[in-house]
Amino acid sequence: MSHKYIIIVGCGRLGTILVNRLSRLGHSIVIIDKDTGAFEGLSSDFSGFTIGGDAAESSVLQNAKINKADMFYALTNNDNTNLMLAQIAKDIYKVPFVIARVNDPQRDIVYKNLNINTICPIIIAADELIKRTEG
Amino acid sequence: MSHKYIIIVGCGRLGTILVNRLSRLGHSIVIIDKDTGAFEGLSSDFSGFTIGGDAAESSVLQNAKINKADMFYALTNNDNTNLMLAQIAKDIYKVPFVIARVNDPQRDIVYKNLNINTICPIIIAADELIKRTEG
Numbered sequence: 365m366s367h368k369y370i371i372i373v374g375c376g377r378l379g380t381i382l383v384n385r386l387s388r389l390g391h392s393i394v395i396i397d398k399d400t401g402a403f404e405g406l407s408s409d410f411s412g413f414t415i416g417g418d419a420a421e422s423s424v425l426q427n428a429k430i431n432k433a434d435m436f437y438a439l440t441n442n443d444n445t446n447l448m449l450a451q452i453a454k455d456i457y458k459v460p461f462v463i464a465r466v467n468d469p470q471r472d473i474v475y476k477n478l479n480i481n482t483i484c485p486i487i488i489a490a491d492e493l494i495k496r497t498e499g
Numbered sequence: 500m501s502h503k504y505i506i507i508v509g510c511g512r513l514g515t516i517l518v519n520r521l522s523r524l525g526h527s528i529v530i531i532d533k534d535t536g537a538f539e540g541l542s543s544d545f546s547g548f549t550i551g552g553d554a555a556e557s558s559v560l561q562n563a564k565i566n567k568a569d570m571f572y573a574l575t576n577n578d579n580t581n582l583m584l585a586q587i588a589k590d591i592y593k594v595p596f597v598i599a600r601v602n603d604p605q606r607d608i609v610y611k612n613l614n615i616n617t618i619c620p621i622i623i624a625a626d627e628l629i630k631r632t633e634g
Contacts, residue, residue: 368632381604381625386632435632463628469516483628485620490516492623493598497503497521497570 367391371433371459373419373449374440375402378465378485382439387412394428419449425457435461443467450480502526506568506594508554508584509575510537513600513620517574522547529563554584560592570596578602585615 368391372379375397383395384407393412397403400416417424419438430436436453438446443466450464466472466484475482503526507514510532518530519542528547532538535551552559554573565571571588573581578601585599601607601619610617 370632377602377604377621378624381621382628385625385629389629389633391632437628463631465624469512483624483631485624486512486516488623488627489513489600489618489620490520493517493572493618494520494524496598496618497505497526498524 368434369429369432370394370435370437371396371425371428371430371453372437372439373397374438374446374465375399375405375414376439376441379437379439380405382437383412384410396424396428420445420452425452430457430459433457433459435459435463437463437465439465441467443471447475447478447480451478454480503569504564504567505529505570505572506531506560506563506565506588507572507574508532509573509581509600510534510540510549511574511576514572514574515540517572518547519545529568531559531563555580555587560587565592565594568592568594570594570598572598572600574600576602578606582610582613582615586613589615 370391371394373396375395383393387393387410396415396419398418403414436459438449446464450462453459454462463481463483466482469484469486472482472484505526506529508531510530518528522528522545531550531554533553538549571594573584581599585597588594589597598616598618601617604619604621607617607619
């Protein structure tokens, strides 16, 4: 494993669990959320930075040193926000590895057509359930 | 693949995508939801049965022929409902294979301690993101 600098937007359930695990794996993390109360779920040994603010504002992303990021994960509950943030990170700041969370499975294809890497928890869960059904 | 009789409760995003895929794979499906409008997302070639009703009522489960089910998936958006339904299916009706959806990752351990098989889309998504980060 190589050490990576990762920016994550959205400290909901997925963001929180991921940040805690990535931080424990030794990666450098910046987590951004509009609601600073969302950071309360971070574990006490989280060693990264938190930024309370709107990631759609370029000052917030610059504050997060996005130009140095190896990875950028847009994990908010809003699909449009995630798509927009992923495009900004990819096209404007040239972050090498970008993923957008897709909450609505029907939109997953649309994002893929836009050449945005996605993660759709519902589709992955369905894949897993199919596997367990057939297994 | 062997043909299975599967009862699914909750026709939300996960239930819908799963039912459509399992039906296409040739399994016999009964999908139950309180809100019959939820069935509108089922594909036109869905060949199973839909039941509009509250699965917590034994008449609804009996109507679904739960005593013949090979598998029972509780996939509503409510963790308590899913846990209760899974316990009913497992302990009262002796369904051989039961899974409860867990929306709150922190409850996953609790369910496992109760010996209920779970699927938590958020935990699976986090696992997948860790894999992609490290990969």
